[in-house]
Amino acid sequence: MPDYSRYEFIKVEKAERVATVTLNRPDRLNAVNPGLHHELMTIWNDLAEDREVNAIILTGAGRAFCAGGDVKGMASGTLASPSGGTSERITAAEGRRIVQNMLDVEQPIIGAINGDAIGLGATLALLCDITVVSEKARFADTHVKVGVVAGDGGAVIWPLLVGPHRAKEFLMRGNFINGAEAGRIGMVNYAVPQEQVMTKAQELAQELADGPTFAIRWSKLAVNKWLKEQANLIMDTGLAYEMMTFNTWHHKEAVNAFVEKRKPNFLKEPEEK
Secondary structure, eight states: OOOGGGOSSEEEEEETTEEEEEEOOGGGTTOBOHHHHHHHHHHHHHHHHOTTOSEEEEEESTTEEEOOBOHHHHHTTOBOOSSOOOTTSBOHHHHHHHHHHHHHOOSOEEEEEOSEEETHHHHHHHHSSEEEEETTOEEEOOGGGGTOOOTTTHHHHHHHHHOHHHHHHHHHHOOOEEHHHHHHTTSSSEEEOGGGHHHHHHHHHHHHHTSOHHHHHHHHHHHHHHHHHHHHHHHHHHHHHHHHHTTSHHHHHHHHHHHHTSOOOOSSOOOOO
């Protein structure tokens, strides 16, 4: 049986064949640091092997679901090479495996999106099999706001949900969409008042946990063949472009401006000191 106590930034609670998986950095809006990034890669393998789990709920602690990458961490250089690194670095290889491992989990994943889902947080939310979101929660892939490409899954899932034209605008502008509007355009399954998010997610998860296990799991896997095909087509290119943009002065200007709480200037490359 998997040992979930070893996770520092993810909390797992099990009851009635349902595992509730909570991103647990509420003081940082569950922003993804290197430790959480690594745990997001391994948690899906553990859940897949857990015979006591027939359905999974993914949610966030506190008032956000996940604020995406830790921009202050970017400013201090927590990105590694595409294929290497340590537990203290975020790598492209881990980014690829997060998406792959999430798509490989046979148990249905219900996203209980309790608050804002930004960047990688939006990708995690939208990769869930069924999404229940707060009407007031905001979705955005804001990679472009920090001068990088949405290579860690955004370029895969957004076009599948909203079409290429809308997806390109969201990814190129980093604009926000609230849960109510996301529900209206079919980007998510359910948009409900904040206080009903977890109740609805638990209702769906329990129904699936108590249902015909193999029919449910294999129906999911059949549809996920399509998602995997898109991930196989796009992920490597997206991650390669993302790694390249991490080395541009636009990215450096964006994260410095964020830390210094000013508007970035992308029109003039700063002179070297």
